[in-house]
Amino acid sequence: MSLPVQITFALAPHIAKGLAQGVYAVCGGIILDTVKNNNIIGFLRGTTPTPTSSPNNVLNLIISGANLLTSGANIAVSAKGFSNVNQRLDNGFSDVNQQLSNIENQIQAIGKPLQISPELLQITTAASVLNLGVSVMGFAVISQRLNEIENQLKQAGELLSKINRKIDLSFYANFHAGIELALNAFTMTRIENRRSSALQAINRFLEAEHIYKDYTVNELSQKSPIIDKYILTLSLAYIAEARCHLELEEHETALRRFQEGGKFIRLLLQKYIELMLTSNPAAYLHPQFKGQIDLHKLTQIYQWIDPNFNENTVFEMQRENMFKLTQSHDEWLSSLPSAIVDRSEIQWGIFGGNPTPFTGRFEKEAYKRLPQVFEVMQSMIETNRRFEAYQTEIQAISQLGISFHDWLKLSPSTEIKPDGAELMYIIPSKPLELQPSI
Structure with missing residues (x-):
């Protein structure tokens, strides 16, 4: 029996063209038709084996001896993978150059590799604790990610001990x-x-979900630097539970649990993002961050909160904030949460005085951390998009009438995996009219 999907290592030319023209977009590993009610065009699935440890330096941002750790583990699809998705075009596309002349830099002529750039796929390279595709988030991967988060919390414990706080790691066992x-x-x-x-x-x-809900809410109230770790742990708990239901072919139960968890996690994450944006988000547009953070990137953060935001909207929101930052700079510094910088982390003055936001050292440290804090926000948002994309993927499995175990086995039947390819594409025979969770 033929399956109602095509599995390939090559991105079909018409999809590449749609991405280049903005008709299609990729979000959380799902290719959406932005013109036709966000119909599902296809799914991305990572093909690279999970490493024994994460090589991504973004995981461990060591700043002035304090650990400001990002949410992510190894990104399932690297920039290298996007630029080296190689596959020869079929003979049926003999006129591909003429059809796709406006994106000839992305799609090569017949007989040459099909190279897809990160810009064309529009996928963030932010680190994420989650792989692309629910099928590649097995229990072994979940265990590895959990170990990484637990190790990060142990390191963060050294920082929190300075402010007389302890982390309870007992429930990870x-x-x-x-x-x-x-x-x-x-x-x-x-x-x-x-x-x-x-x-x-x-x-x-289920017990882990209840525990880490409470832990996350408590850390949010403390504005602590480990909020993101508990949000990630909570996400992994829901994924692990849903994976059990999927293995039992209980698709509806898996989807329901994903949706219930997704609502709560998104609420927690939005509170976290609002905290990290600080009382004056215009600080992220400070001239010293030119080349690192710009209005476009800040707008992407706000668009996760409200998709109706655009660059003009965000600029108008920050217009007055830019002047307030100059006029009330010390007030902004004093309002920074411990999640970004805590006074106890800054070395005492030569005469023994604990630094205040007005000494200069605190200000310098705060600005030093903001670009890394911004990366943490990007990482958390990308992770949440992938979590929500898993829900849409489960809906697709059910609508296509494929068992979860058959979905796991999907792979190109006639293609040889090109060297360096880190993605494969699952393309339904016709677009799916699903309501994306993202």
């Missing part, structure tokens, strides 16, 4: 135990044993 139960469950041959063990794992994940 229970989360890991749930993952072990799940791994064992789905290697069992007897259905009743598999289901029983899977339900035990689900109970562990």
